[in-house]
Amino acid sequence: MGAFILAIDQGTTGTTVALMDDRGELRASVTTEFPQYYPQPGWVEHDVGEIWQTVLRGIRAILRKKLCRPADIAAIGITNQRETALLWDRKNGEALNRAVVWQCRRTTGFCETLKAAGHEKMIRRKTGLVLDPYFSAAKFRWLLQNTPRIKARLAAGRVAAGTIDSYLIWQLSGGAAHVTDISNASRTSLMNLSRCSWDRELMALFEIPEGILPDIVPSSAILAHTTGIPGLPDGIPIAGVAGDQQAALFGQACFSTGDAKCTFGTGSFILMNTGSELLQSRSGLLTTAAWQLGEKGKPVYALEGGAFVCGAAVQWLRDGLQIIKTAADVEALAASVADSGGVEFVPALTGLGAPHWAPDARGTLSGLTRGTGRGHIARATLEAMALQNADILFAMESDLDKRMRPLRVDGGAAANDLLMQIQANVLGRKLIRPRVIETTVAGACYLAGLGVGLWQKQSDIRAIWQASQEFTVAMSPAARRQRQASWQAALARTLL
Template sequence: MKEKKMRLVIDQSTSGTKLLLVRNGNILKRYDKTHQQLHPESGWVEQDALEIWDNVKGLIDLAMTTNKLDSTMIASLSITNQRETIIAWDKETGLPLYNAIVWQCNRSQDICKRLISQGKEAVINSKTGLKLDPYFSGTKIKWLFENVPIIAEKSTAGKLALGTVDSWLIWNLTQGKVFATDTTNACRTLLFDINELRWDEELLEMFGATRSDLPDVKESSTIFGYYKGVKIQGVMADSQAALVGQKCTQYGEVKLTLGTGASVLMQMDGNGFIRDTQVMTTIAHANQGKVDYAMEGIIRSCADSINWFQKQITTFSDIDHACNLVLETRSNEEVYFIPALQGLASPFWTNNATGLFVGMKLTSNRRDLLRAILESIVFQVKSIIDVMEEVADKKIKCIKVDGGVTKNHQLMKMLATILGKEIIINNVEELSAIGVYSIVEKVTETITLNQSIIDPINNSVFQEKAALIHRFESWKKLISRFEEKEDK
């Protein structure tokens, strides 16, 4: 078979950037670069947009130089990215006007409360499918307009660019020639009508932006421009790209990505008319005039909780080994963890909640605390799946899982058991990159997925299942206390 050209795939995530070199459906090389997480105030999360761009450019240059490639040898460059993180920059200088405000950031809580008190949440939900929450870009945009004077000045002068990370990268890759995003990123901003597939004037006014501040919206498989002669084609938000990578195309098929946070996406039937305040409706993908929708539940702290515990509280010599070991070992302790390091998202939406260990005794140790953190991941997923089945009135048969946390085999067994569902684990980490790669024009080959299946353990074999359900119900009661407190 004639050897095909190389393809580059950028996976720009919350913690860093990956660059994949792909040919004939095979991932030949992977290059990684992390970036700083900035916390200027409690609950605030920022990143340096220039550092992100420098890392992306540096990885491309490294891959090209190391493999002795030139632009004629590259068929395409694709992008998948962290979603709701927002960047503001000057259209003339191309320089950021403020640090990137990350999806995890909770600084816009008061803005959300103000808009909710004004009765705005219903119209936002009906048009965007999302909840009025600091998680999404629109509230961060409004914060910028209200707190950073130069933002409004540049907007009035027609010199402001507001975009998610994909827009920022496309702008820099094309040297400012293209200001664009795709539908899967646009639909996460609170400014995009997922029914009409356009920026909505009412929503723009609500959050302070104007149409000229925002990128053009294109289908994911569009050619977005060129980088040194290489076409930029295939742009998708990371969670939706993973849905494509997992080949979840039929109604009721579910993928779960367990990364820094976590995203549960269920492919929907029809035109995405389901609206619910516990979970969201979002655009799954839009290509060749066809739009698919998905129901989504999001978790703010997944691996993030494990990393926090390892870095800030106590250190294990091998954290991955420790995570598996604590679940293999029986414990009589009943310690619970409320994973609200940045508040709680679906289906609870309690932004004022804080992280908390409950039930510690003199006999409790760090392994019990780590076990509680791991159980909280499973409990959050179950809470979302339960709501999804109720809202969609459909029983979910199996869940396709990807992400770094899947390395914990014991945790995956626990997840299968508490859900009573088959868990299909994709041991290939780059599911988002695979998804966006697969939508590029003329890509006919597929990347082979290394899958393993975990069946739920029957109660007659797994004697602790009843105890696990009991712990889940106790954990939910603890969560409900935060919900009651926030309602007052």
């Protein structure tokens, strides 16, 4: 029957459990949603007990499909929402509080205090990250200060802290392993990127006791084994772990310096492989650990940039302006006109992310005339999604001082052929859409497969990775420069 890999993709609104065979074919996947909690404006929480139940239900659902025997599962791979922070009890595995989700802004005041005290430059130098509530360190601090009976538990050595990957590995291993891989650790603001270890100066700044943090381990290696999981035999290796965006980079087989992927979701996430070189961005991007293969492998780094609003701009056309009935309608509406007719939409509906980092910016819609119709606004929206991604990718090329390879694309909006063609045109680079569009799941599976020797090297994965469609550039350099100039002018007005 062959060997199989079970993947757990633990996301912000749901958990996907999937099964991949040793040929790289995704055989099945099951997604289970769970509640979001908003106790105050700007606060977002998860009940990690509910998350764990979605994992168990997903495993049961996959096994019921009888595509393989449980004994045929050679390894488990995990990918997860990043930055979400939680504390749990080492004795019984129970969460001590709800998890503070990556989207949560409750620690904004503390981060502003650190900025005012002049700590941001040091944090950026050591971690590659901006000082922002987005990252885990300030969330850990909040939990430590707002969890009942925490002092007694700390004194007894019963407190474990971690991101979602750590918690899942703890549960899957029956409490035997408290670890996190370097990609997740690099998103906490507590890991020194150059040493790939927890930094004492940062832990002191955020008031985090070192003893509660997990050990930092490679992204691909045998990290733990299953113990006491219903339906699964004990002893299955947990052999691959990466944060969701790094897993997508690996799942797109972006193994060479200059390889990049863009995930088109509610926002867009762009990562570019920079190899073993630790680059500090000069262009407003983040530096992150991408992965480490094996105990002796060198860390691979990446530049990361995100646009806050990507597919959410289409949702706004549907729900706010109500000029389309479904998100899928935007492609046909935008294709009904040859161009945007001079309309420029800057989708700063929740501020601007990389490379501008302007949280107070607000969206603008300009260039309207009596001749402007719904189609022009729809076209301008797709062009804005592509142009803001191009800004990030050009910044990455500048930092790397190297021309990027063809861009690999994934995510829900990557199914929009017109958007993909616009993206190729304004970027001036070929786009490649993969056959397996679930790239986070694929990345977790590939990492786990490498970790147990199902595949021996990255070239084996390149051999099974397949493209579905390519989009080549169909715009002249002169037309591209003109289109970019109009976009930059609209951006400048937005940033005033």
